[in-house]
Amino acid sequence: MIQTSTKDLHDSGFEKVLNFFRKRSMWMLHYCTGCGAMELPPTMTTRWDMERFGIGPMATPRQADLLLITGYLSIKSLKRVIRTYEQMQDPKWVIGFGSCTINGGIYYDSYTVINRLSDYIPVDLTIEGCMPRPEAIMTGFQTLMDAIQKGEAVGYKKYKENYEWYKKNQDSVLGRTEPVFTSSEVKK
Amino acid sequence: MIVLKFIGYGFTAIIIGLLFMGIGRKYTARIQRRYGPPFWQAFIDVTKLFSKQSLSHNWIMDFGILMGFAGIVGTILFMPIGPWHFFSLMNGNIVIIMYFMTIGSLGMAMGVSASGNPNSTIGISRALTLMVGYEIPFVIAVIGLIFVSKSSLLGTMVSLQSGGIMNWNIIKYPFGFIAVEMALQAMLGEKPFDVITAPSEIASGPMVELSGKMMGLAFLQHAAQIFLETGIVVNLFLGGANNIWEFFLKQFVLFILSLTVNAISPRFKFEDAVKWLWTWPTVFALIQLLIIILT
Numbered sequence: 001m002i003q004t005s006t007k008d009l010h011d012s013g014f015e016k017v018l019n020f021f022r023k024r025s026m027w028m029l030h031y032c033t034g035c036g037a038m039e040l041p042p043t044m045t046t047r048w049d050m051e052r053f054g055i056g057p058m059a060t061p062r063q064a065d066l067l068l069i070t071g072y073l074s075i076k077s078l079k080r081v082i083r084t085y086e087q088m089q090d091p092k093w094v095i096g097f098g099s100c101t102i103n104g105g106i107y108y109d110s111y112t113v114i115n116r117l118s119d120y121i122p123v124d125l126t127i128e129g130c131m132p133r134p135e136a137i138m139t140g141f142q143t144l145m146d147a148i149q150k151g152e153a154v155g156y157k158k159y160k161e162n163y164e165w166y167k168k169n170q171d172s173v174l175g176r177t178e179p180v181f182t183s184s185e186v187k188k
Numbered sequence: 189m190i191v192l193k194f195i196g197y198g199f200t201a202i203i204i205g206l207l208f209m210g211i212g213r214k215y216t217a218r219i220q221r222r223y224g225p226p227f228w229q230a231f232i233d234v235t236k237l238f239s240k241q242s243l244s245h246n247w248i249m250d251f252g253i254l255m256g257f258a259g260i261v262g263t264i265l266f267m268p269i270g271p272w273h274f275f276s277l278m279n280g281n282i283v284i285i286m287y288f289m290t291i292g293s294l295g296m297a298m299g300v301s302a303s304g305n306p307n308s309t310i311g312i313s314r315a316l317t318l319m320v321g322y323e324i325p326f327v328i329a330v331i332g333l334i335f336v337s338k339s340s341l342l343g344t345m346v347s348l349q350s351g352g353i354m355n356w357n358i359i360k361y362p363f364g365f366i367a368v369e370m371a372l373q374a375m376l377g378e379k380p381f382d383v384i385t386a387p388s389e390i391a392s393g394p395m396v397e398l399s400g401k402m403m404g405l406a407f408l409q410h411a412a413q414i415f416l417e418t419g420i421v422v423n424l425f426l427g428g429a430n431n432i433w434e435f436f437l438k439q440f441v442l443f444i445l446s447l448t449v450n451a452i453s454p455r456f457k458f459e460d461a462v463k464w465l466w467t468w469p470t471v472f473a474l475i476q477l478l479i480i481i482l483t
Contacts, residue, residue, distance in 0.1 A: 059391040063401040
Protein backbone atom coordinates (compact mmCIF):
# COMPACT_ATOMS: atom_id res chain seq x y z
CA MET A 1 0.00 0.00 0.00
CA ILE A 2 0.99 3.62 -0.40
CA GLN A 3 2.68 4.59 2.86
CA THR A 4 2.68 8.40 2.88
CA SER A 5 -0.40 10.47 2.24
CA THR A 6 -0.02 13.29 -0.28
CA LYS A 7 -1.14 15.83 2.31
CA ASP A 8 2.09 15.36 4.28
CA LEU A 9 4.17 16.19 1.22
CA HIS A 10 2.69 19.57 0.31
CA ASP A 11 5.10 22.34 -0.59
CA SER A 12 5.57 24.99 2.06
CA GLY A 13 7.58 28.15 2.78
CA PHE A 14 9.95 29.35 0.07
CA GLU A 15 8.90 26.53 -2.27
CA LYS A 16 5.56 28.33 -2.64
CA VAL A 17 7.30 31.45 -3.97
CA LEU A 18 9.22 29.36 -6.50
CA ASN A 19 6.00 27.61 -7.44
CA PHE A 20 4.73 30.85 -8.95
CA PHE A 21 7.59 30.73 -11.48
CA ARG A 22 7.30 26.97 -11.95
CA LYS A 23 3.63 27.11 -12.88
CA ARG A 24 4.20 29.92 -15.39
CA SER A 25 6.96 28.10 -17.21
CA MET A 26 6.12 24.42 -17.69
CA TRP A 27 8.19 22.83 -20.41
CA MET A 28 6.62 19.65 -21.60
CA LEU A 29 7.80 16.41 -23.07
CA HIS A 30 5.06 14.63 -24.92
CA TYR A 31 5.19 10.89 -25.12
CA CYS A 32 3.22 10.43 -28.30
CA THR A 33 2.28 6.84 -28.90
CA GLY A 34 -1.45 7.11 -28.32
CA CYS A 35 -4.01 8.97 -30.39
CA GLY A 36 -3.94 11.97 -28.01
CA ALA A 37 -0.90 13.27 -29.85
CA MET A 38 -3.30 14.36 -32.56
CA GLU A 39 -4.90 16.93 -30.24
CA LEU A 40 -1.60 18.58 -29.32
CA PRO A 41 -0.74 20.45 -32.56
CA PRO A 42 -3.93 22.58 -32.43
CA THR A 43 -3.29 23.20 -28.72
CA MET A 44 0.22 24.42 -29.48
CA THR A 45 -0.48 26.50 -32.56
CA THR A 46 -2.51 29.55 -33.46
CA ARG A 47 -6.02 28.56 -32.40
CA TRP A 48 -5.43 27.71 -28.72
CA ASP A 49 -1.78 28.81 -28.29
CA MET A 50 -0.54 27.17 -25.09
CA GLU A 51 2.59 29.35 -25.18
CA ARG A 52 0.63 32.21 -23.60
CA PHE A 53 0.86 30.25 -20.33
CA GLY A 54 4.57 29.67 -20.85
CA ILE A 55 4.02 26.03 -21.80
CA GLY A 56 6.14 24.87 -24.67
CA PRO A 57 7.45 21.65 -26.17
CA MET A 58 10.97 20.53 -25.20
CA ALA A 59 13.15 18.01 -26.93
CA THR A 60 14.64 16.01 -24.08
CA PRO A 61 13.59 14.70 -20.63
CA ARG A 62 16.46 16.58 -18.97
CA GLN A 63 14.93 19.97 -19.77
CA ALA A 64 11.29 19.04 -19.30
CA ASP A 65 9.02 19.60 -16.29
CA LEU A 66 5.87 18.04 -17.60
CA LEU A 67 5.42 14.56 -19.06
CA LEU A 68 2.36 14.06 -21.24
CA ILE A 69 1.24 10.47 -21.71
CA THR A 70 -1.08 10.81 -24.67
CA GLY A 71 -3.23 7.71 -24.64
CA TYR A 72 -2.83 3.97 -24.12
CA LEU A 73 0.46 2.45 -23.04
CA SER A 74 1.56 -1.01 -24.03
CA ILE A 75 3.74 -2.82 -21.53
CA LYS A 76 6.81 -2.35 -23.69
CA SER A 77 6.29 1.40 -23.94
CA LEU A 78 5.60 1.59 -20.19
CA LYS A 79 9.20 0.52 -19.67
CA ARG A 80 10.37 3.51 -21.75
CA VAL A 81 7.99 5.87 -19.95
CA ILE A 82 9.37 4.87 -16.55
CA ARG A 83 12.89 5.39 -17.82
CA THR A 84 12.00 8.80 -19.28
CA TYR A 85 10.24 9.82 -16.06
CA GLU A 86 13.25 8.90 -13.95
CA GLN A 87 15.54 10.91 -16.24
CA MET A 88 13.54 14.09 -15.64
CA GLN A 89 14.73 16.44 -12.92
CA ASP A 90 12.65 17.49 -9.90
CA PRO A 91 10.13 19.09 -9.74
CA LYS A 92 8.27 17.18 -12.43
CA TRP A 93 4.64 16.42 -13.20
CA VAL A 94 2.75 13.85 -15.23
CA ILE A 95 -0.51 14.34 -17.11
CA GLY A 96 -2.42 11.32 -18.38
CA PHE A 97 -4.58 11.87 -21.46
CA GLY A 98 -7.91 10.22 -22.04
CA SER A 99 -9.68 7.19 -20.62
CA CYS A 100 -6.85 4.84 -21.63
CA THR A 101 -4.60 6.12 -18.86
CA ILE A 102 -7.44 5.98 -16.29
CA ASN A 103 -9.01 2.56 -16.82
CA GLY A 104 -7.68 1.17 -20.08
CA GLY A 105 -10.38 2.71 -22.26
CA ILE A 106 -11.34 0.54 -25.25
CA TYR A 107 -8.24 -1.60 -24.64
CA TYR A 108 -9.30 -2.59 -21.10
CA ASP A 109 -9.20 -6.34 -21.85
CA SER A 110 -6.01 -6.39 -23.92
CA TYR A 111 -3.15 -8.48 -22.58
CA THR A 112 -0.48 -6.05 -23.87
CA VAL A 113 -1.91 -2.80 -22.49
CA ILE A 114 -1.84 -1.48 -18.93
CA ASN A 115 -5.12 -0.27 -17.53
CA ARG A 116 -4.25 2.23 -14.83
CA LEU A 117 -1.20 4.45 -15.32
CA SER A 118 -1.17 5.81 -11.75
CA ASP A 119 -0.21 2.34 -10.45
CA TYR A 120 3.20 2.64 -12.13
CA ILE A 121 4.16 6.31 -12.06
CA PRO A 122 2.56 9.11 -10.00
CA VAL A 123 0.03 10.92 -12.19
CA ASP A 124 -0.75 14.46 -11.07
CA LEU A 125 -3.70 14.99 -13.37
CA THR A 126 -5.75 12.97 -15.80
CA ILE A 127 -7.87 14.53 -18.52
CA GLU A 128 -10.89 12.38 -19.33
CA GLY A 129 -12.31 11.94 -22.80
CA CYS A 130 -11.62 9.75 -25.78
CA MET A 131 -9.74 11.81 -26.83
CA PRO A 132 -9.89 15.10 -24.87
CA ARG A 133 -10.47 18.12 -27.11
CA PRO A 134 -7.96 21.02 -26.99
CA GLU A 135 -10.39 22.98 -24.76
CA ALA A 136 -10.25 20.18 -22.21
CA ILE A 137 -6.44 20.10 -22.45
CA MET A 138 -6.22 23.85 -21.81
CA THR A 139 -8.54 23.50 -18.78
CA GLY A 140 -6.39 20.63 -17.61
CA PHE A 141 -3.24 22.73 -17.83
CA GLN A 142 -4.88 25.51 -15.86
CA THR A 143 -6.05 23.08 -13.18
CA LEU A 144 -2.49 21.78 -12.88
CA MET A 145 -1.17 25.35 -12.64
CA ASP A 146 -3.56 26.03 -9.75
CA ALA A 147 -2.52 22.81 -8.03
CA ILE A 148 1.15 23.73 -8.40
CA GLN A 149 0.54 27.17 -6.94
CA LYS A 150 -1.22 25.63 -3.94
CA GLY A 151 1.66 23.18 -3.55
CA GLU A 152 -0.58 20.16 -4.07
CA ALA A 153 1.06 18.77 -7.21
CA VAL A 154 3.73 16.71 -5.44
CA GLY A 155 3.64 13.46 -7.39
CA TYR A 156 7.44 13.40 -7.66
CA LYS A 157 7.78 13.43 -3.87
CA LYS A 158 5.18 10.70 -3.59
CA TYR A 159 7.17 8.56 -6.03
CA LYS A 160 10.30 8.88 -3.89
CA GLU A 161 8.46 8.13 -0.64
CA ASN A 162 6.62 5.10 -1.99
CA TYR A 163 9.23 3.82 -4.40
CA GLU A 164 8.90 0.18 -3.19
CA TRP A 165 5.19 0.12 -3.95
CA TYR A 166 5.61 1.58 -7.43
CA LYS A 167 8.58 -0.68 -8.14
CA LYS A 168 6.58 -3.77 -7.15
CA ASN A 169 3.76 -2.79 -9.50
CA GLN A 170 6.19 -2.04 -12.34
CA ASP A 171 7.99 -5.35 -11.92
CA SER A 172 4.74 -7.29 -11.83
CA VAL A 173 3.80 -6.19 -15.36
CA LEU A 174 7.25 -5.72 -16.88
CA GLY A 175 7.99 -9.37 -16.14
CA ARG A 176 5.38 -10.24 -18.72
CA THR A 177 7.54 -8.86 -21.54
CA GLU A 178 10.27 -11.44 -20.95
CA PRO A 179 10.46 -14.35 -23.43
CA VAL A 180 8.39 -17.37 -22.54
CA PHE A 181 11.15 -19.94 -23.14
CA THR A 182 14.53 -19.35 -21.55
CA SER A 183 17.55 -20.27 -23.67
CA SER A 184 18.19 -23.51 -21.74
CA GLU A 185 14.66 -24.73 -22.40
CA VAL A 186 14.98 -24.03 -26.13
CA LYS A 187 18.06 -26.28 -26.34
CA LYS A 188 16.16 -29.24 -24.98
CA MET B 189 34.59 50.80 -7.99
CA ILE B 190 35.92 48.54 -10.73
CA VAL B 191 33.99 45.65 -9.19
CA LEU B 192 30.77 47.67 -9.16
CA LYS B 193 31.35 48.65 -12.78
CA PHE B 194 31.93 44.99 -13.69
CA ILE B 195 28.73 43.91 -11.96
CA GLY B 196 26.85 46.76 -13.64
CA TYR B 197 28.09 45.71 -17.07
CA GLY B 198 27.22 42.06 -16.56
CA PHE B 199 23.76 42.71 -15.12
CA THR B 200 22.86 45.24 -17.81
CA ALA B 201 23.81 42.82 -20.56
CA ILE B 202 21.89 39.91 -19.05
CA ILE B 203 18.76 41.88 -18.15
CA ILE B 204 18.54 43.60 -21.53
CA GLY B 205 19.29 40.30 -23.28
CA LEU B 206 16.53 38.47 -21.39
CA LEU B 207 14.10 41.31 -22.05
CA PHE B 208 14.91 41.11 -25.78
CA MET B 209 14.34 37.34 -25.72
CA GLY B 210 10.94 37.78 -24.08
CA ILE B 211 9.79 40.56 -26.39
CA GLY B 212 11.14 38.52 -29.30
CA ARG B 213 8.95 35.56 -28.36
CA LYS B 214 5.91 37.81 -28.16
CA TYR B 215 6.81 39.37 -31.54
CA THR B 216 7.23 35.96 -33.21
CA ALA B 217 3.89 34.86 -31.73
CA ARG B 218 2.17 37.92 -33.19
CA ILE B 219 3.65 37.17 -36.63
CA GLN B 220 2.18 33.67 -36.33
CA ARG B 221 -1.16 35.20 -35.21
CA ARG B 222 -0.88 33.86 -31.68
CA TYR B 223 -1.26 35.77 -28.43
CA GLY B 224 2.17 34.82 -27.17
CA PRO B 225 3.74 34.66 -23.70
CA PRO B 226 4.16 37.78 -21.51
CA PHE B 227 7.26 39.87 -22.26
CA TRP B 228 8.93 38.86 -18.98
CA GLN B 229 8.63 35.16 -19.85
CA ALA B 230 12.43 34.80 -20.18
CA PHE B 231 12.89 35.97 -16.56
CA ILE B 232 10.28 33.44 -15.38
CA ASP B 233 12.04 30.67 -17.30
CA VAL B 234 15.44 31.51 -15.84
CA THR B 235 14.09 31.68 -12.26
CA LYS B 236 12.39 28.33 -12.73
CA LEU B 237 15.52 26.75 -14.20
CA PHE B 238 17.65 27.89 -11.25
CA SER B 239 15.05 26.48 -8.84
CA LYS B 240 15.20 23.02 -10.41
CA GLN B 241 17.35 20.10 -9.45
CA SER B 242 20.26 19.81 -11.85
CA LEU B 243 22.43 16.99 -12.98
CA SER B 244 26.12 17.08 -13.78
CA HIS B 245 28.12 14.26 -15.33
CA ASN B 246 31.59 15.39 -14.28
CA TRP B 247 33.43 18.54 -13.24
CA ILE B 248 34.52 19.35 -16.81
CA MET B 249 30.84 19.78 -17.68
CA ASP B 250 30.34 22.29 -14.83
CA PHE B 251 33.55 24.09 -15.69
CA GLY B 252 32.92 24.25 -19.44
CA ILE B 253 29.48 25.76 -19.04
CA LEU B 254 30.72 28.34 -16.54
CA MET B 255 33.61 29.15 -18.88
CA GLY B 256 31.25 29.73 -21.80
CA PHE B 257 29.10 32.08 -19.74
CA ALA B 258 32.10 33.93 -18.29
CA GLY B 259 33.68 34.20 -21.75
CA ILE B 260 30.68 36.06 -23.16
CA VAL B 261 30.24 38.34 -20.10
CA GLY B 262 34.00 39.04 -20.15
CA THR B 263 33.85 40.01 -23.84
CA ILE B 264 31.07 42.50 -23.12
CA LEU B 265 33.54 44.45 -20.93
CA PHE B 266 35.50 45.37 -24.07
CA MET B 267 32.46 46.78 -25.87
CA PRO B 268 31.52 50.45 -25.46
CA ILE B 269 27.83 50.70 -24.49
CA GLY B 270 26.89 54.24 -25.51
CA PRO B 271 28.90 56.51 -23.17
CA TRP B 272 29.94 53.61 -20.92
CA HIS B 273 33.36 52.08 -21.36
CA PHE B 274 35.24 49.74 -19.05
CA PHE B 275 38.82 50.11 -20.28
CA SER B 276 39.38 53.77 -21.05
CA LEU B 277 42.68 53.32 -22.95
CA MET B 278 41.45 50.44 -25.05
CA ASN B 279 37.92 51.51 -25.88
CA GLY B 280 36.55 48.45 -27.65
CA ASN B 281 39.35 46.79 -29.56
CA ILE B 282 37.49 44.82 -32.24
CA VAL B 283 40.33 42.30 -32.66
CA ILE B 284 40.22 41.38 -28.96
CA ILE B 285 36.41 41.21 -29.05
CA MET B 286 36.40 38.83 -32.01
CA TYR B 287 39.08 36.73 -30.34
CA PHE B 288 37.28 36.49 -26.99
CA MET B 289 33.86 35.91 -28.53
CA THR B 290 34.91 32.37 -29.48
CA ILE B 291 35.56 31.51 -25.81
CA GLY B 292 31.79 31.36 -25.33
CA SER B 293 31.39 28.69 -28.00
CA LEU B 294 34.56 26.85 -26.97
CA GLY B 295 33.52 26.70 -23.30
CA MET B 296 30.13 25.42 -24.31
CA ALA B 297 31.83 22.87 -26.57
CA MET B 298 33.98 21.60 -23.72
CA GLY B 299 31.07 21.42 -21.30
CA VAL B 300 28.60 19.63 -23.49
CA SER B 301 31.13 17.23 -25.04
CA ALA B 302 31.89 16.05 -21.50
CA SER B 303 28.23 15.08 -21.10
CA GLY B 304 28.85 12.26 -23.58
CA ASN B 305 25.56 12.52 -25.46
CA PRO B 306 26.05 12.05 -29.24
CA ASN B 307 23.38 14.64 -30.06
CA SER B 308 25.21 17.34 -28.15
CA THR B 309 28.49 16.46 -29.86
CA ILE B 310 26.81 16.78 -33.27
CA GLY B 311 25.24 20.08 -32.20
CA ILE B 312 28.45 21.64 -30.98
CA SER B 313 30.44 20.50 -34.03
CA ARG B 314 27.78 22.24 -36.12
CA ALA B 315 28.17 25.38 -33.97
CA LEU B 316 31.93 25.48 -34.48
CA THR B 317 31.61 24.80 -38.23
CA LEU B 318 29.04 27.57 -38.56
CA MET B 319 31.42 29.87 -36.69
CA VAL B 320 34.02 29.37 -39.45
CA GLY B 321 31.23 30.23 -41.90
CA TYR B 322 30.15 33.57 -40.43
CA GLU B 323 33.49 34.85 -39.16
CA ILE B 324 34.99 35.15 -42.68
CA PRO B 325 32.49 37.70 -44.11
CA PHE B 326 32.39 39.46 -40.73
CA VAL B 327 36.18 39.81 -40.57
CA ILE B 328 36.41 41.01 -44.20
CA ALA B 329 33.80 43.70 -43.52
CA VAL B 330 35.55 44.74 -40.29
CA ILE B 331 38.95 44.95 -42.05
CA GLY B 332 37.44 47.50 -44.46
CA LEU B 333 36.20 49.60 -41.53
CA ILE B 334 39.55 49.37 -39.73
CA PHE B 335 41.17 50.51 -42.98
CA VAL B 336 39.03 53.65 -43.35
CA SER B 337 39.03 54.66 -39.67
CA LYS B 338 42.77 53.87 -39.29
CA SER B 339 42.05 52.31 -35.92
CA SER B 340 40.81 49.02 -34.59
CA LEU B 341 39.05 50.65 -31.62
CA LEU B 342 35.24 50.67 -31.63
CA GLY B 343 35.39 53.93 -29.63
CA THR B 344 37.27 55.68 -32.46
CA MET B 345 34.91 54.27 -35.08
CA VAL B 346 31.93 55.57 -33.09
CA SER B 347 33.42 59.06 -32.73
CA LEU B 348 34.14 59.15 -36.50
CA GLN B 349 30.44 58.44 -37.15
CA SER B 350 29.16 61.23 -34.92
CA GLY B 351 27.17 64.17 -36.28
CA GLY B 352 24.01 62.93 -37.92
CA ILE B 353 22.72 59.91 -39.73
CA MET B 354 24.63 60.73 -42.94
CA ASN B 355 27.91 59.99 -41.20
CA TRP B 356 26.88 56.50 -40.12
CA ASN B 357 28.78 53.64 -41.67
CA ILE B 358 25.50 52.02 -42.77
CA ILE B 359 25.03 54.94 -45.23
CA LYS B 360 28.69 55.20 -46.20
CA TYR B 361 29.39 51.48 -46.55
CA PRO B 362 26.03 49.76 -47.26
CA PHE B 363 27.49 46.57 -48.75
CA GLY B 364 29.56 46.00 -45.64
CA PHE B 365 26.43 46.38 -43.53
CA ILE B 366 24.53 43.85 -45.64
CA ALA B 367 27.38 41.35 -45.20
CA VAL B 368 27.53 41.87 -41.43
CA GLU B 369 23.75 41.71 -41.07
CA MET B 370 23.72 38.34 -42.85
CA ALA B 371 26.55 37.12 -40.62
CA LEU B 372 24.68 38.42 -37.56
CA GLN B 373 21.75 36.17 -38.39
CA ALA B 374 24.10 33.19 -38.15
CA MET B 375 25.82 34.52 -35.02
CA LEU B 376 22.50 34.78 -33.20
CA GLY B 377 21.62 31.27 -34.38
CA GLU B 378 18.26 32.35 -35.76
CA LYS B 379 16.64 30.71 -38.76
CA PRO B 380 17.74 29.95 -41.45
CA PHE B 381 20.88 29.20 -39.44
CA ASP B 382 19.40 27.35 -36.46
CA VAL B 383 21.12 24.08 -37.35
CA ILE B 384 22.88 24.22 -33.97
CA THR B 385 19.78 23.76 -31.83
CA ALA B 386 17.50 21.98 -34.29
CA PRO B 387 15.02 20.52 -31.76
CA SER B 388 13.22 18.12 -34.09
CA GLU B 389 16.44 16.80 -35.59
CA ILE B 390 19.14 16.50 -32.94
CA ALA B 391 17.02 17.20 -29.84
CA SER B 392 18.18 20.79 -29.23
CA GLY B 393 21.84 20.02 -29.90
CA PRO B 394 24.27 21.33 -27.27
CA MET B 395 21.49 21.71 -24.68
CA VAL B 396 20.37 18.09 -24.88
CA GLU B 397 21.93 16.98 -21.60
CA LEU B 398 21.66 20.26 -19.68
CA SER B 399 19.15 20.39 -16.88
CA GLY B 400 18.18 22.90 -14.21
CA LYS B 401 20.97 25.32 -13.35
CA MET B 402 23.16 24.27 -16.29
CA MET B 403 20.33 25.09 -18.66
CA GLY B 404 19.82 28.36 -16.77
CA LEU B 405 23.44 29.33 -17.35
CA ALA B 406 23.13 28.42 -21.04
CA PHE B 407 20.02 30.61 -21.16
CA LEU B 408 21.89 33.53 -19.58
CA GLN B 409 24.79 32.98 -21.98
CA HIS B 410 22.41 33.22 -24.92
CA ALA B 411 20.93 36.44 -23.50
CA ALA B 412 24.40 37.97 -23.09
CA GLN B 413 25.32 36.78 -26.57
CA ILE B 414 22.34 38.60 -28.11
CA PHE B 415 23.43 41.76 -26.29
CA LEU B 416 27.06 41.43 -27.37
CA GLU B 417 26.53 40.62 -31.02
CA THR B 418 23.88 43.24 -31.71
CA GLY B 419 25.97 45.73 -29.71
CA ILE B 420 29.02 45.21 -31.91
CA VAL B 421 27.00 45.89 -35.07
CA VAL B 422 25.47 49.02 -33.49
CA ASN B 423 28.96 50.31 -32.75
CA LEU B 424 30.33 49.39 -36.17
CA PHE B 425 27.56 50.58 -38.44
CA LEU B 426 24.79 52.44 -36.60
CA GLY B 427 26.95 55.17 -35.10
CA GLY B 428 27.05 54.03 -31.49
CA ALA B 429 24.90 56.10 -29.17
CA ASN B 430 24.98 59.19 -26.94
CA ASN B 431 23.13 57.50 -24.08
CA ILE B 432 22.51 53.90 -23.17
CA TRP B 433 18.79 53.98 -24.03
CA GLU B 434 19.52 55.01 -27.60
CA PHE B 435 22.03 52.16 -27.73
CA PHE B 436 19.45 49.61 -26.50
CA LEU B 437 16.91 50.93 -29.00
CA LYS B 438 19.31 50.46 -31.91
CA GLN B 439 20.16 46.96 -30.69
CA PHE B 440 16.47 46.18 -30.44
CA VAL B 441 15.86 47.29 -34.05
CA LEU B 442 18.62 44.93 -35.23
CA PHE B 443 17.26 42.09 -33.11
CA ILE B 444 13.71 42.56 -34.40
CA LEU B 445 15.01 42.58 -37.98
CA SER B 446 16.73 39.31 -37.34
CA LEU B 447 13.60 37.83 -35.69
CA THR B 448 11.45 38.82 -38.64
CA VAL B 449 13.70 36.82 -40.95
CA ASN B 450 13.65 34.04 -38.36
CA ALA B 451 9.86 33.86 -38.26
CA ILE B 452 9.42 33.42 -41.99
CA SER B 453 12.39 31.21 -42.88
CA PRO B 454 12.93 27.47 -43.03
CA ARG B 455 16.20 25.88 -41.95
CA PHE B 456 19.37 25.37 -43.99
CA LYS B 457 21.22 22.08 -43.91
CA PHE B 458 24.45 22.93 -42.20
CA GLU B 459 26.75 22.37 -45.18
CA ASP B 460 24.41 24.57 -47.23
CA ALA B 461 24.49 27.20 -44.49
CA VAL B 462 28.29 27.39 -44.57
CA LYS B 463 28.27 27.41 -48.37
CA TRP B 464 25.72 30.26 -48.38
CA LEU B 465 27.72 32.23 -45.84
CA TRP B 466 30.88 31.82 -47.89
CA THR B 467 29.05 32.96 -51.04
CA TRP B 468 26.66 35.86 -50.50
CA PRO B 469 27.88 37.79 -47.44
CA THR B 470 31.49 37.17 -48.41
CA VAL B 471 30.87 38.57 -51.90
CA PHE B 472 29.18 41.66 -50.43
CA ALA B 473 32.02 42.14 -47.97
CA LEU B 474 34.64 41.79 -50.72
CA ILE B 475 32.80 44.32 -52.94
CA GLN B 476 32.82 46.76 -50.01
CA LEU B 477 36.51 46.12 -49.39
CA LEU B 478 37.31 46.74 -53.09
CA ILE B 479 35.29 50.00 -53.07
CA ILE B 480 37.13 51.15 -49.94
CA ILE B 481 40.56 50.30 -51.33
CA LEU B 482 39.94 51.75 -54.82
CA THR B 483 38.44 55.09 -53.67
